[in-house]
Amino acid sequence: MSDELKDLPLVKAPDAIWARIEAELDRPSQSPRRFLPGFAWACAFAAMLIIGLYVLYRPKAEWDVVRADGSKGKIAVGDWLETGAASKAVLTVGDIGTVEVHPNTRVRLEAAKPGEQRLKLARGDISATVTAPPRLFIVDTPASTAFDLGCAYTMHADEDGNGLLRVTLGWVSLEWAGRESLVPAGASCRTHAKVGPGTPYFDDASQALQDALKQFDFENGGEPALEMALSESRVRDTLTLWHLLSRVAPVDRQRVFQRMVQLVPLPQSVSADKALQLDPETLKLWREELAWKW
Amino acid sequence: MAGLGDLDEISADIIESCRRGDRDAFRALYETYKDKVYSIALYFFHGDASAASDITQQVFLKLIRDIAQFRGESGFSTWLYRLVVNACMDAARRAKPREIVADTRSEPGSQEEDFARRQRAQSVQAALSALPVKFRLPMLLRYFEDLSYQEMARALGCSMGTVASRLSRGHRMLAQKLESLR
Numbered sequence: 001m002s003d004e005l006k007d008l009p010l011v012k013a014p015d016a017i018w019a020r021i022e023a024e025l026d027r028p029s030q031s032p033r034r035f036l037p038g039f040a041w042a043c044a045f046a047a048m049l050i051i052g053l054y055v056l057y058r059p060k061a062e063w064d065v066v067r068a069d070g071s072k073g074k075i076a077v078g079d080w081l082e083t084g085a086a087s088k089a090v091l092t093v094g095d096i097g098t099v100e101v102h103p104n105t106r107v108r109l110e111a112a113k114p115g116e117q118r119l120k121l122a123r124g125d126i127s128a129t130v131t132a133p134p135r136l137f138i139v140d141t142p143a144s145t146a147f148d149l150g151c152a153y154t155m156h157a158d159e160d161g162n163g164l165l166r167v168t169l170g171w172v173s174l175e176w177a178g179r180e181s182l183v184p185a186g187a188s189c190r191t192h193a194k195v196g197p198g199t200p201y202f203d204d205a206s207q208a209l210q211d212a213l214k215q216f217d218f219e220n221g222g223e224p225a226l227e228m229a230l231s232e233s234r235v236r237d238t239l240t241l242w243h244l245l246s247r248v249a250p251v252d253r254q255r256v257f258q259r260m261v262q263l264v265p266l267p268q269s270v271s272a273d274k275a276l277q278l279d280p281e282t283l284k285l286w287r288e289e290l291a292w293k294w
Numbered sequence: 295m296a297g298l299g300d301l302d303e304i305s306a307d308i309i310e311s312c313r314r315g316d317r318d319a320f321r322a323l324y325e326t327y328k329d330k331v332y333s334i335a336l337y338f339f340h341g342d343a344s345a346a347s348d349i350t351q352q353v354f355l356k357l358i359r360d361i362a363q364f365r366g367e368s369g370f371s372t373w374l375y376r377l378v379v380n381a382c383m384d385a386a387r388r389a390k391p392r393e394i395v396a397d398t399r400s401e402p403g404s405q406e407e408d409f410a411r412r413q414r415a416q417s418v419q420a421a422l423s424a425l426p427v428k429f430r431l432p433m434l435l436r437y438f439e440d441l442s443y444q445e446m447a448r449a450l451g452c453s454m455g456t457v458a459s460r461l462s463r464g465h466r467m468l469a470q471k472l473e474s475l476r
Contacts, residue, residue: 008415008422008438013332013350014343018324020351025317025358096363114362131380133364133373134448151451170451184453236455288444291454 061112064092075109082106083124093117093137097130110140127154135173144191147173151185161193166203174200181243182287184294192218199243202294208232213240226252230259238264238290246278264293309370312361320358328354331378334434338382340423349385353377375441375449379431386427421471429464432457 062076067089075081075091083089083105091099091107094117101107105124111117118138119126129152130137137148143161146153151170157163165174166188174181174189176196183189189200190213198217201210212228215221226248233241241260248256257276266272267289274282308326311319328350335349336342356377364373422430435441435449447454 008333008337008418010329011333011336011346013328014347017328017332017347017350017354018321020347021324021354021358024351024355025320095360114360131376131451133376136363149448170448171453185456186453288454291447292443292458294453294455 063094063109063112066090066092077109077112080106080108080122091119093128093130096132096137097128099129100127102126111138121155121157123157123159125154125156128152129169141191143193143195144174144176144197147175149173153183157191161191163191165189165191165197184239184291187239187294190214190217199240199247201240202236205234205237205240206232209237209240216244223252226255230255233259233263235263235293239294242283242287242290245275246283260290264290309361309364312358313364323357324354327374330439331374334378334438335382337419337422337434337438338430339385341419345385349378349381352381356381369445369448371441372445372448375435375439375445376451379435379449379451382431383427417472418468421468424471425464425467429460429467432460433464433468436461 062074062079065073065075065081067073068087081089081091081101083101083103085103088103088105089101091101093099094112094114096117099107099119102125105126106122107124107126108120108122109118110120115136116138117132117136118140120140122142126139128137128139128148130148132148134149135147139146139148139155141155141157141161141163142159143157143163144165146155146165149171151167151172153165153167153169153172155163155165165172165183167183167185169185171185172183174183174191174197176191179196181189181197181200183200186204187200187202190198192198195218199213201213209229209232212221212225212232216225216229219225226244229240229244238260241256241263245253245256245260253276257272260266261272266275267286270286270289271279271282275286308319308322312323331353332346332350335353336346339345339349353374357374364370422433425433431450432446435446441449443454443457446457450457
């Protein structure tokens, strides 16, 4: 089957396509004109005037805003947008996606440029849907930074930084002070003031596992919480265990490792010793293998 | 069929020149990827050359206009195939069902080998075209473009687990369809 598929021939694209692309690219441009010598100084003056006016009145980097009542506006970099108990708004993130701002939410536009679209969520709830190269769309909360890896997600945060990320499509990388949680579709991750992102878990994980993670991550749950998390884990919860491996005390690492390989045999390509030493490349390779089960 | 991973490295300079608006660099980028983009669109749209040309034009125009947004931290091919996937999905949503057009080209070889290869490719293409979109795209990306599971997951906007299960089901469905075509 695989061989038959690989035998599918590569088909040469017709030459005419590039000509059509060039025609499209050239459409907005104008052909150069000859200036009459007598107008040279006038043109230079006009150009300087236009540049001056542009500098004075140039448009600020901004996103479009549509409020629930249908009214339209703009939000510029540095501006805050706040919704009341009964209002909401939709922000258009350039041409890469939208952010729905739910009631009782306060956001600020931090950056709106080609290489970075960034929003600060001070409190409340947002839903983001983005189709852009990974890590282009970023949301800061008081205790985490969410980097879009191509996805759709909802995010809640209170003013202290306690919150919840829930991913519905693709992946999100939740990062804070050197701590990183990779959250795939169908999974969630809590954030907590002064701690940052907790351990991600699938939404269909048992309530006991979810509670144990909360205790372990944010309430000094220690050994009992870890034991509960290990015993409650299913094959799919190796997502959670993979993150825990590098977060537990060294003395507990072997237990997490043993539970993981009990649920999913260690791939031949992954070295047990290197995994226990938290070798970054080994952990990455193991995660990619485990992700088949997620 | 070579994947795009190895092409990413040699394209780094070209991408940088494209960011500066260098038309020659755009052309070089286009020449590097055009056949792969065109082929995947062609197989996706049941051999419809007109649809494949439109998709290829659309993808590269979007790529050229938005390349300033590409920061190089992620794989270029991931972004490119995401554009291809989105363009194919959008067009599929708009389009009415099309008839299957067998138009695969042959590679050099003897006449008998050529005929057999063409027959085989036509069968596979017909079976592929009959798969539902959500199974067809992962199959094309995996076997025609040789993308990794991670690249496919990013291009398709789903988890690697979903990619694996769709490939698995796609395989089974394709095998059944090939059997019925033989």
